[in-house]
Amino acid sequence: MSETTLTIEAGMQVTLHFALRLEDGAEVDSTFNQQPATLTIGDGNLPEGFEQHLLGLKAGQHETFHVAPEQAFGQPNPNNVQRMKRSAFAEVDELVPGMVLSFADKAGGELPGVVKGIEGDQVDIDFNHPLAGRTLVFEVDILEVKPITVQ
Structure with missing residues (x-):
């Protein structure tokens, strides 16, 4: 199976560009003008509410998702x-x-x-997370999806 046809699932290594914005368009974080990020799906480094939007995507896809506070950083306590x-x-x-x-x-x-x-x-x-209670816009450009290789 070629790497371009692999879909994102738990245990896959994904290289992507991403942007995290507030609903008004204010940018919180982005890799679009720098090196892309590489992460492992399911390793806990990306909040589950963001990770779930990546599942099933393939290299070459560019998507934008709205992430509710409950799937992002929760409601302020x-x-x-x-x-x-x-x-x-x-x-x-x-x-x-x-x-x-x-x-x-x-x-x-x-x-x-x-x-x-x-x-x-x-x-x-x-002490609440600064983004608690905020709906976030999560934009991704999937560059590469591959299985994790053990060295």
């Missing part, structure tokens, strides 16, 4: 907005709404938080 004391940000010169700050999670990893609001000595930090 109000429990992910935390109120903290202003004194916890003593090392930050000026806090402004919309500013992204880095926090350490329980495992010691990096967790971004967005300053949602400031009231007196209280600061609200939103």
Whole structure:
């Protein structure tokens, strides 16, 4: 079977260009003006809601999909907005709404938080994914589909 006739399924290696946009056309990420991305379907590196749109496609196909928040980064969770004391940000010169700050999670990893609001000595930090609650437009240009080869 030639590689051009293979369809994307779990365990396949796919090389593609992609663009991720908001519904208003604002671009979030794209490889169309750079090197294409190569990924393995089913390895967990691409959210399942995006991966499912690739299944069954073949090299040479160019498609655009709308991905609902539930299949992308979910709906915002109000429990992910935390109120903290202003004194916890003593090392930050000026806090402004919309500013992204880095926090350490329980495992010691990096967790971004967005300053949602400031009231007196209280600061609200939103730990929801910045794209939570957004319907996204996922455009793909499939360049190559091939089985994974074990070296």
